[in-house]
Amino acid sequence: MSERYDLYYWPGIQGRGEFPRLVLEAAEAPYRDMARLDEAAGGGVPAMMRVLETGIGHHIPFAPPFLVVGDRLVAQSAEISAYLGERLGLAPDTEADRLFARTIALTTADLVTDAHDTHHPIATSLYYADQKPEALRRAQEFRGERMPKFLGWYEWLLEMNDHGVLVGDRLTYADLGLFQVMEGLRYAFPRRMGAIEGRYPRVIALHDAVAQHPAVARYLASPRRLPFNEDGIFRHYPELDGE
Amino acid sequence: MSERYDLYYWPGIQGRGEFPRLVLEAAEAPYRDMARLDEAAGGGVPAMMRVLETGIGHHIPFAPPFLVVGDRLVAQSAEISAYLGERLGLAPDTEADRLFARTIALTTADLVTDAHDTHHPIATSLYYADQKPEALRRAQEFRGERMPKFLGWYEWLLEMNDHGVLVGDRLTYADLGLFQVMEGLRYAFPRRMGAIEGRYPRVIALHDAVAQHPAVARYLASPRRLPFNEDGIFRHYPELDGE
Numbered sequence: 001m002s003e004r005y006d007l008y009y010w011p012g013i014q015g016r017g018e019f020p021r022l023v024l025e026a027a028e029a030p031y032r033d034m035a036r037l038d039e040a041a042g043g044g045v046p047a048m049m050r051v052l053e054t055g056i057g058h059h060i061p062f063a064p065p066f067l068v069v070g071d072r073l074v075a076q077s078a079e080i081s082a083y084l085g086e087r088l089g090l091a092p093d094t095e096a097d098r099l100f101a102r103t104i105a106l107t108t109a110d111l112v113t114d115a116h117d118t119h120h121p122i123a124t125s126l127y128y129a130d131q132k133p134e135a136l137r138r139a140q141e142f143r144g145e146r147m148p149k150f151l152g153w154y155e156w157l158l159e160m161n162d163h164g165v166l167v168g169d170r171l172t173y174a175d176l177g178l179f180q181v182m183e184g185l186r187y188a189f190p191r192r193m194g195a196i197e198g199r200y201p202r203v204i205a206l207h208d209a210v211a212q213h214p215a216v217a218r219y220l221a222s223p224r225r226l227p228f229n230e231d232g233i234f235r236h237y238p239e240l241d242g243e
Numbered sequence: 244m245s246e247r248y249d250l251y252y253w254p255g256i257q258g259r260g261e262f263p264r265l266v267l268e269a270a271e272a273p274y275r276d277m278a279r280l281d282e283a284a285g286g287g288v289p290a291m292m293r294v295l296e297t298g299i300g301h302h303i304p305f306a307p308p309f310l311v312v313g314d315r316l317v318a319q320s321a322e323i324s325a326y327l328g329e330r331l332g333l334a335p336d337t338e339a340d341r342l343f344a345r346t347i348a349l350t351t352a353d354l355v356t357d358a359h360d361t362h363h364p365i366a367t368s369l370y371y372a373d374q375k376p377e378a379l380r381r382a383q384e385f386r387g388e389r390m391p392k393f394l395g396w397y398e399w400l401l402e403m404n405d406h407g408v409l410v411g412d413r414l415t416y417a418d419l420g421l422f423q424v425m426e427g428l429r430y431a432f433p434r435r436m437g438a439i440e441g442r443y444p445r446v447i448a449l450h451d452a453v454a455q456h457p458a459v460a461r462y463l464a465s466p467r468r469l470p471f472n473e474d475g476i477f478r479h480y481p482e483l484d485g486e
């Protein structure tokens with residue numbers, strides 16, 4: 001466990017990089033946030049671009065975030081979170097529970113893509129202003145159909161489990177992912193969340209328990225936790241929100 | 244390895260279920276395609292709905308496809324494929340290669356979502372006809388930006404590796420996923436693929452090698468391989484295609 005983890009992600013946003021970052025922080029693991037380091041120290045966006053161009057031992061990621069550990073490269077937010085969680089004591093114990101934690105993390109990644117596409121329903125390469133009519137429609141469907149479906153699923157998992165966590169009997173990376181999604185949805189859709197989140201009391205209790213986890217609480221209060229903003233995945237555009 | 248695999252997915256389409264199904268077929272593993280079995284034999288869509296409602300030992304999937312093996316439930320197309328590939332001899336040997344195979348499979352799942360959203364850019368709950376103007380725009384971006392980006396990445400991986408496969412030195416589930424994506428893109432976007440696929444000779448060679456794999460070839464010629472259709476993920480709507 002004395003290996004060092006190098007996480008690479010865009011430096012100005014929480015985005016998809018925040019999911020593995022929360023696992024590293026909750027585990028108090030030794031890691032470097034490479035694109036946020038000085039270029040003089042071998043970091044910065046140029047260091048990230050070098051890996052995107054040449055890879056690590058012929059393993060080239062399609063996009064950030066990605067993690068480099070020795071000769072290993074892992075990309076995709078949910079896969080990095082699972083890999084770290086299983087190595088750092090933030091995964092369940094049994095094989096059945098471990099597999100289900102992975103299932104949850106990947107489903108959370110789908111929710112994140114859905115939330116992203118509310119402001120970019122046509123193309124990531126275009127500005128929000130250039131796809132606003134489509135965004136208004138997609139956001140309406142997201143608020144009305146998708147948000148209750150995902151949140152209801154998490155609530156149902158918590159109701160089936162007796163331990164106040166999504167899977168197994170203690171906190172895992174799957175719970176950290178739900179915490180982050182709740183943070184993001186509250187930031188992006190405060191009116192909608194205000195209207196519906198009372199339906200999901202177990203989800204809220206788990207969110208609050210994660211926020212009070214000592215290492216997580218220290219991280220959230222530190223400058224390492226970037227604020228949400230309108231360059232990230234969860235963006236607050238009031239016209240996309242509504243009860 | 245004598246355990247039986249029960250795969251659950253919508254019976255009328257290839258969709259996301261085709262990725263794990265190809266792994267099971269290539270490995271000649273004993274499996275049941277549950278929703279395509281008779282209801283009298285404990286199969287059919289009602290059997291699938293039962294698992295979606297009550298789960299397996301409190302593990303409830305969000306959506307099909309999912310796999311049940313004994314007391315284990317795994318959902319998410321890429322995760323099921325990785326789980327099966329690693330158990331059935333269709334994964335690389337080293338840890339670094341195994342992690343990268345997972346990275347590839349998850350990136351392929353992103354491409355599949357992108358392809359799906361060309362005909363459903365606003366909501367899966369709406370008909371295509373009710374989101375056609377948005378679909379025309381999203382498909383144009385997909386053809387112009389996303390298809391070359393994904394296909395160029397696969398080609399680059401094949402160029403970096405010396406073995407004619409995406410990772411490691413023999414066929415894995417990551418290659419089966421690329422095969423399926425090529426089949427789907429050719430079905431949905433024949434004009435666009437005709438215009439650009441010559442740029443990706445290594446991808447085409449790998450696709451052809453998978454098609455000639457004996458167990459895969461037998462599967463493709465069997466009635467178990469459903470044809471593509473306009474209820475699936477890859478749909479041929481001529482107005483969404485173009486050079």
